[in-house]
Amino acid sequence: MAAAEPAAGPAGGGSVPVLFCFSVFARPSSVPHGAGYELLIQKFLSLYGDQIDMHRKFVVQLFAEEWSQYIDLPKGFLVNERCKVRLVPLQIQIATLGNLTPSSTVFFCCDMQERFRPAIKYFGDIISVGQRLLQGARLLGIPVIVTEQYPKGLGSTVQEIDLTGAKLVLPKTKFSMVLPEVEAALAEIPGVRSIVLFGVETHVCIQQTALELIGRGLEVHIVADATSSRSMMDRMFALEKSRMQVCVEQRRRMEFKSKYQWCRAVFSDGMQY
Numbered sequence: 001m002a003a004a005e006p007a008a009g010p011a012g013g014g015s016v017p018v019l020f021c022f023s024v025f026a027r028p029s030s031v032p033h034g035a036g037y038e039l040l041i042q043k044f045l046s047l048y049g050d051q052i053d054m055h056r057k058f059v060v061q062l063f064a065e066e067w068s069q070y071i072d073l074p075k076g077f078l079v080n081e082r083c084k085v086r087l088v089p090l091q092i093q094i095a096t097l098g099n100l101t102p103s104s105t106v107f108f109c110c111d112m113q114e115r116f117r118p119a120i121k122y123f124g125d126i127i128s129v130g131q132r133l134l135q136g137a138r139l140l141g142i143p144v145i146v147t148e149q150y151p152k153g154l155g156s157t158v159q160e161i162d163l164t165g166a167k168l169v170l171p172k173t174k175f176s177m178v179l180p181e182v183e184a185a186l187a188e189i190p191g192v193r194s195i196v197l198f199g200v201e202t203h204v205c206i207q208q209t210a211l212e213l214i215g216r217g218l219e220v221h222i223v224a225d226a227t228s229s230r231s232m233m234d235r236m237f238a239l240e241k242s243r244m245q246v247c248v249e250q251r252r253r254m255e256f257k258s259k260y261q262w263c264r265a266v267f268s269d270g271m272q273y
Helices: 037-048 123-140 179-187 200-216 232-244 252-262
Strands: 015-022 025-031 056-064 069-072 084-094 106-108 143-150 168-171 196-202 219-228 248-250
Touching: 015 037, 025 037, 037 056, 037 084, 037 200, 106 123, 106 200, 123 196, 123 219, 143 179, 168 179, 196 200, 200 219, 200 232
Parallel strands: 015 084, 106 143, 106 196, 143 168, 196 219, 219 248
Antiparallel strands: 015 025, 056 069, 056 084
């Protein structure tokens, strides 16, 4: 049986055979040695994406030889040997995506850092949109969580992005923003239902973050014109995959239309978006 804790494996990693089961289907594939929950979910989506009803919640289970049956995937599970996993739909359905409301919304700003400036397509444009989003968050009292990918090497968040009042600004070395500190911060905010997500890169950190948030039962609204990648092809396919994962792809004007409806008295009538 694959262990829940890291174990010594072959130097350099390599691939591990895994049998992915869903409904009446069973498809052999492989994942990198040491792959965890996120990569298993990605593999299930790549193998069965057109058959998975994303309006339902799912649990990943592992076949345990000592019990001769499936058990819920252990916390911290890493694939280090051949195993069999299955995706099981729960009876509880995910609520359909609804309108954003300030009291149940949190903004996630992902890795808008200086070293990405020359590499990311339309970086100046997404900075401008990000500024507007954070301005709106401050006006409406919406919590903002910010991450920076390895800031020692990639620099801090660009100076144009005003992080005044952000609930949390923290470094990370994994792709997803869903770190223990972020989960703790979300737990402190009562009634969180929706995440507005923007930053870089669309096909890596944004996509991984969205995947984990959806897995925790949260609605994810990706602001399409506030996220980008080095390649427009990567960006396009990532947004398409996100739609399949029941993310809402918004444009900044749509988000600000909602904000304007939330607080007509706050924004002046002459304010241009």
